[in-house]
Amino acid sequence: MLAVDLAILCVGLFLALALAAIVASGKPAASTFIYVAAIVPCGLVGIIGLTVLLGGVEVSKAVLPIGLPWLGAHFRLDALSAFFLFIIGLGGAITSLYAIGYGRHEHEPHRVLPFYPAFLGAMVLVVLADDAFSFLLSWEVMSLLSWALVLAHHRKAGTQKAAYVYLVMAGFGTMSLLLAFGLLVGGEGGYDFETIRAGVRSPVAAAIILSLMLLGAGSKAGLAPLHVWLPLAHPAAPSHVSALMSGVMTKVALYGFIRVVFDLLGPLEWWMSPVVILLGAATAVLGIFNAMMENDIKRALAYSTIENIGVIFAALGLALAFRANGMVAEAALAFTAALFHIFNHMIFKSLLFMGAGSVLNATGLRDLDGLGGLIHRMPVTGLLVLIGVTAISALPPLNGFASEWLIFQSILTSPNLPQSGLQIIVPATGALLALAAALAAACFVRLYGVGFLGRPRSDAARDALEVDRFSLGAMIILAAICVLAGVFPGIFLDAFAPAVTLMLDGRVPMQADQPWLTLVPMAESRSTYNGLLVLVFVAFSAIVSAWAVHRFASRRVRRSPAWDCGFPNADPLTQYGAGSFAQPVRRVLGTILLRAREEVLMPPPGDMSPARHTVHVKDLIWDGIYAQISWAINTVATRMNRLQFLTIRRYLSLVMMSLVLLLLALTIWN
């Protein structure tokens, strides 16, 4: 049996599970059964992906007699699909493990269970699809199923708006993809990817297709300014689905972009790459800045997803720029960095969303200003989330740093680019990415410091209990991968190399040959990084110094009330909260990015009423683009409303007039 057939079989398993969930969702054990059973096809998909990626199995194809009658449904499993299959399988399996515990708290399981396995199956199909029709169909099915999952808690405030915005944006995205594939296919109408790949396009057509892909795949991945739905929709779903949407579905969107732009489209002129690079870098800064301002944990995480997508897009844009100039080794480095960051982001974002879900289960709260002190009540979750926030803040020796380091290395190779336009844009991108990385650290100090440290700000936080073993197990696996991928990045780079070779005919140097498992992106004299030794050194120094201090100096501890400069206050609200922590950064950057304004209302002397301090922020993208579009549509619709109340005579004359106009247009055209 070919690998691709096995993968399609897994999709069948997912669909069977979805059907079983419809039948069984009334039963109390249904949730446990579905999630346990979902681990099997997920694990299989992951193993198939990994096997193909490691070169164990060659590229395989399948054609199923479904879909369009003259076309059939083409599926193909090459190294790039295999990489993303691995992402989906691994993410799906761990999320399902988490959901065994988390799903028990679901009040309406029938709104989640049938869609969950089907959603996983749809993502697998997107990655496998080998013709435009199956690709678009799977993509749309994936969108709709995730939309249904977003609506799971449909009575909660804000969910319906989130789902509505998501639906509109998903529709817009698919429309852009449809147009992109229309241009790709051209007049002859060969819908399978092999024919498309062989086609030749003018640079202008290629540029239009790239722009349409940025709109279509970018909106699904969360590229600014098309990201507005993401911080609404991802948090509205149940937490394990949020983990899946942020960790995995955005990656499937990236797959769509990579497949079309790097594979199907053929060679691109260099002048399209700055668009991708700049959009990515701007998205990164905007996303993480919004995350810094957000008080809702899950929304902050969703905004941080936008940041990471921006970083990945910037790396992909760099790869495009290098490829257009025939710099294969540099392009391979940028592309490898993007793939590694895709993997890493899937791992730590899933971990953090699961942590947020555990907090939600334990306290019922998502608002940071109600939390605090959870590290005492939930010690294991606290430690695991700490690993997650350290990884996502790109701090060594964890995995987030390894991929960011590779991206910075690839920026440092770019002075060799011949175009002066790129020479100005790339260092500016480096600055923006560095700013995003620094803001990410601030953002996650805030998230963890307010949520898990300090004193509890509500009764719910004070009485929180540690979550179940399945949830902890899933998070432990993810945290372990964060450490492993940070300490042994070379192994992962070698594993992902076939996907890079397939796209760019080049790869980064074989990492397994390097002494001491050092990461060497170009050449040893240029730059090296060894996560393992950094970890060993830091751990060794910390342990030795702690031991020496305890052995030779003092080891006594006295507990006493907090000092707080002599003015301790028992009220937990006197701690720094989420809003106060964000204030310095908001003052520095927010006046530009959010038009943040602070207003202090002081009562006159003698008046005993409290002073008020309010912050006004504006979402410039929402107000500047989306509100305007919605206003325009409303206005036009109101005007058009008149057409509803015409007499039959006028309707007939309208029809007549349009016919005449059309004929006229045709005559002129010919």
Add this chain to the structure above:
Amino acid sequence: MELIANFFIQGVQMALVVALAPLLVGLVRKVKARLNRRQGASLIQPYRDILRLMRKDVVLAENASWLFRAAPYMVFAATWVAAALVPTFAMGLQFSWTADMIAIVALLGSARFFLALAGMDVGTSFGGIGSSREMMIATMAEPAMLLTVFSVALVAGSTQLSTVSAVMTSPEVGLRVSLGLGLVALVIVAIAENARIPVDNPATHLELTMVHEAMVLEYSGRHLAMIEIASALKLLLYVSLIACIFFPWGIAERADSLSSYAFGMIVYVGKLAVGGVLLAFFETSVAKMRVFRVPDFLGAALMLGLLGTLLLFVSRSL
């Protein structure tokens, strides 16, 4: 045999940075005191302070978590490793390829990250104010530093500090505009990151303007001693970093003779002394700025760093 020698030199370097760091702090304090026409404490006062703190009990806030107790050691370890990887008196240290400049910046970022978390742990208003301001300063300082790293790396064709020092000593580098801009930017970043005047005042307590001291307010005893050593190490690291990138003369080559190592050591101590005295002069001659003026100060560093990198992208000879 050579391996043992290399390990030995790496060990000497690690011991040297820890041993010298409090002395540098003492020197800065002494020079500042003399400039204020005060007698000032003796040069070795920081050692006495650290020993005294080490011997005292730790007074721990009632709701402090394990993170609060572990953070001083993690902060110290991350800073120490970063400092051990900067060439001070010898290039091509055994483990210098473990982490390049970007990784050293990030290691310092890790130290800051855990210190800021520890500041939030007890749940006091002073801890929070310190952490949030420290992270705000870092959001400006870290990109500025990375951009300086970029421009230096572009000149040297490498991000490895040993290679950078080697290239910088070679005659073909010469005087460059971009390196000048980078030096100014790195000095500004160093002042901000080490909580020196005009960004922060290391000598103050009980002021709303303090940043670093507010963050570590709840620490006492050996924990405070570890944090004091770590911040002294950080100061030493920045001085060594500036010295080894911009003034790399006198650093011993790999596998050189014993005398050249000794010479490198003397030159290094001389560089530290010059750096300390210059810092004390600078700190005495400026006033502390309001905390929300700091972004302008650091923004200048960011722009200088960006300008330096841009110049190099446009022309490799600038």
